[in-house]
Amino acid sequence: MGELNGSTDTSPEGAHSLDYDVLIIGAGLSGIYTLISMKQLGLRARIIERGCGPGGVWFWNRYPGARFDSESYTYMFTFSQEVLDEWDWKEHFSAQEDTLRYINFVIDKHDIRPDIQLNTEVKSARYDEATRSWTLADQQGKRLSARFLINCLGPLTSPTLPSIPGVADFKGEAYHTSRWPQDHPVSFEDKRVGIIGTGATGIQTIQEVAKTAGHLTVFQRTANWTAPLRNSTISRDEMTAIRANYPEIIHKCKTTPMGFMYEADPRNALETPANEREELWETHYNQRGLIKWVANFKDIFTNQEANDLYSNWMANKIRARVNDPFIAEKLIPKTHGFGTRRVPLETGYYELFNRADVKLVDVNDTPIKRITAGAVETTVDAIELDILIYATGFDALTGSYEEIDYYGEGGVTLNDLWKDGPLTYLGLMAPGFPNMFNILGPHQGTGNIPHAIEYAVGYVTRLVKHLTEANITYVVPDQQGVELWTKHVFECTKGLLSANVNSWMTGYNSNKKGKAQRRVVRYFGGLVKFREQCEDVAANNYRHLVVK
Numbered sequence: 001m002g003e004l005n006g007s008t009d010t011s012p013e014g015a016h017s018l019d020y021d022v023l024i025i026g027a028g029l030s031g032i033y034t035l036i037s038m039k040q041l042g043l044r045a046r047i048i049e050r051g052c053g054p055g056g057v058w059f060w061n062r063y064p065g066a067r068f069d070s071e072s073y074t075y076m077f078t079f080s081q082e083v084l085d086e087w088d089w090k091e092h093f094s095a096q097e098d099t100l101r102y103i104n105f106v107i108d109k110h111d112i113r114p115d116i117q118l119n120t121e122v123k124s125a126r127y128d129e130a131t132r133s134w135t136l137a138d139q140q141g142k143r144l145s146a147r148f149l150i151n152c153l154g155p156l157t158s159p160t161l162p163s164i165p166g167v168a169d170f171k172g173e174a175y176h177t178s179r180w181p182q183d184h185p186v187s188f189e190d191k192r193v194g195i196i197g198t199g200a201t202g203i204q205t206i207q208e209v210a211k212t213a214g215h216l217t218v219f220q221r222t223a224n225w226t227a228p229l230r231n232s233t234i235s236r237d238e239m240t241a242i243r244a245n246y247p248e249i250i251h252k253c254k255t256t257p258m259g260f261m262y263e264a265d266p267r268n269a270l271e272t273p274a275n276e277r278e279e280l281w282e283t284h285y286n287q288r289g290l291i292k293w294v295a296n297f298k299d300i301f302t303n304q305e306a307n308d309l310y311s312n313w314m315a316n317k318i319r320a321r322v323n324d325p326f327i328a329e330k331l332i333p334k335t336h337g338f339g340t341r342r343v344p345l346e347t348g349y350y351e352l353f354n355r356a357d358v359k360l361v362d363v364n365d366t367p368i369k370r371i372t373a374g375a376v377e378t379t380v381d382a383i384e385l386d387i388l389i390y391a392t393g394f395d396a397l398t399g400s401y402e403e404i405d406y407y408g409e410g411g412v413t414l415n416d417l418w419k420d421g422p423l424t425y426l427g428l429m430a431p432g433f434p435n436m437f438n439i440l441g442p443h444q445g446t447g448n449i450p451h452a453i454e455y456a457v458g459y460v461t462r463l464v465k466h467l468t469e470a471n472i473t474y475v476v477p478d479q480q481g482v483e484l485w486t487k488h489v490f491e492c493t494k495g496l497l498s499a500n501v502n503s504w505m506t507g508y509n510s511n512k513k514g515k516a517q518r519r520v521v522r523y524f525g526g527l528v529k530f531r532e533q534c535e536d537v538a539a540n541n542y543r544h545l546v547v548k
């Protein structure tokens with residue numbers, strides 16, 4: 001890394017004494033598109049990435065069975081015609097390996113690999129008031145400086161292990177799904193495998209591990225609603241047809257509230273005759289992907305009675321697939337309705353529990369007391385294992401920011417500023433942290449992630465262009481703007497059933513001190529509303545941004 005340059009020249013010309021115009025932390029999808037966009041502005045930009053390869057979430061999450069739950073041709077970048085023309089998706093729901101290849105394809109098409117600095121972990125980021133610039137320090141204390149800092153840390157970056165005594169004592173192979181080994185394959189053949197966690201990751205992992213494991217024990221704390229993925233390969237002809245349809249697909253994704261090909265059925269379940277209702281649900285159930293969640297009757301997201309109707313219908317689907325009624329009831333969520341948490345998708349998940357070599361342990365009935373050298377000890381027995389997999393999720397949204405010491409104006413830390421919850425303007429900037437932008441940070445509009453990234457990066461790029469062209473070297477949101485945005489974010493959660501359910505989307509993490517409670521960390525207003533808000537700010541001369 002370069003050395004910190006101590007220039008006190010805040011003029012645009014002074015920027016040349018800084019190492020870069022823009023430093024970007026993270027080489028996931030956000031970082032990659034940010035780098036491409038900043039270079040297109042003619043700015044000197046560089047990504048700093050701690051992994052040994054780019055790809056972010058798709059670099060790290062290489063656990064068995066990792067793949068998209070959204071159709072590949074909807075869950076992609078749309079900014080590059082060249083990539084749209086040349087990249088062929090192999091499956092309707094792309095597997096991790098192929099997605100990582102896609103990301104590398106985008107990188108090479110735009111020739112940005114030399115601008116991605118790998119194996120470098122940013123430990124601190126400090127704003128310097130004299131030079132109006134940011135200085136990053138890495139794990140070796142080396143420094144780099146730039147006018148603008150763009151955090152592309154990802155919302156699901158900081159993995160959490162369970163707060164169960166003895167996690168460090170296990171002597172067999174133990175892996176968190178998000179830190180899967182890259183240097184050796186993991187074989188489950190004839191092994192006794194245990195998995196803790198049944199979120200989207202756990203459910204994908206369980207299905208893959210069960211294919212070869214000698215015996216599999218699934219430790220479930222909260223059952224999740226999961227429904228058929230219905231993946232299949234994409235033939236050459238099918239890909240040609242999909243590509244011909246890209247303009248329509250992309251238009252749909254750019255205009256629906258959550259950025260998907262589907263949007264909620266405008267009817268209310270409660271006002272629709274039972275036979276029509278069930279016909280729609282049956283049709284969706286037999287279709288691929290998240291349609292059964294996203295395109296449902298609109299009241300299932302806000303009305304408990306409507307949600308109960310659908311949840312009961314779904315519960316019967318589970319009962320029909322699991323032989324043992326006792327196990328079926330364990331697999332049917334009782335603490336939350338369908339779609340109030342992220343819906344994982346599956347292929348033969350429920351049928352696995354009909355097998356003698358797959359055992360479900362409900363840790364509410366028989367809590368895990370401790371993990372020992374060779375077993376998971378519950379209140380009734382010790383389950384001996386060769387391999388233990390933690391599919392226990394992430395310290396979502398804010399966890400990745402807490403891993404870096406950010407110092408803003410007056411030396412204020414971001415951890416201090418956000419100790420009672422994130423404070424942002426448009427989810428893109430934080431008060432007291434000038435020239436710093438967050439992509440996919442807390443309180444920012446999400447849904448279909450690549451589409452959300454394209455919008456946020458595009459917005460920041462327009463703003464940075466505007467600032468540099470006007471020779472402005474300082475931008476920060478004012479207090480009123482932050483208060484209004486925070487109020488708006490809280491208002492967006494009102495009336496949503498999902499806001500009253502524990503999940504990473506509501507900031508709940510039982511394994512992190514102080515986070516075993518719901519917090520408003522995510523923007524629930526959807527992408528359309530988010531874009532409207534941001535465009536309104538831009539159209540009003542970037543209202544509530546202080547510049548100089």
Ligand code: NA7
Nearest residue numbers: 162163197198199200201202221222342391392393394504
């Ligand atoms: P999630 O969805 O946060 O799931 C984590 C799972 O791990 C969930 O079933 C948790 O149970 C379970 N868990 C966590 N800690 C414990 C302890 N201490 N004991 C037992 N079980 C535990 O993370 P994922 O990685 O599956 O998915 C994250 C997102 O990635 C997903 O939504 C997609 O968007 C992609 P709990 O439900 O908290 O009772």
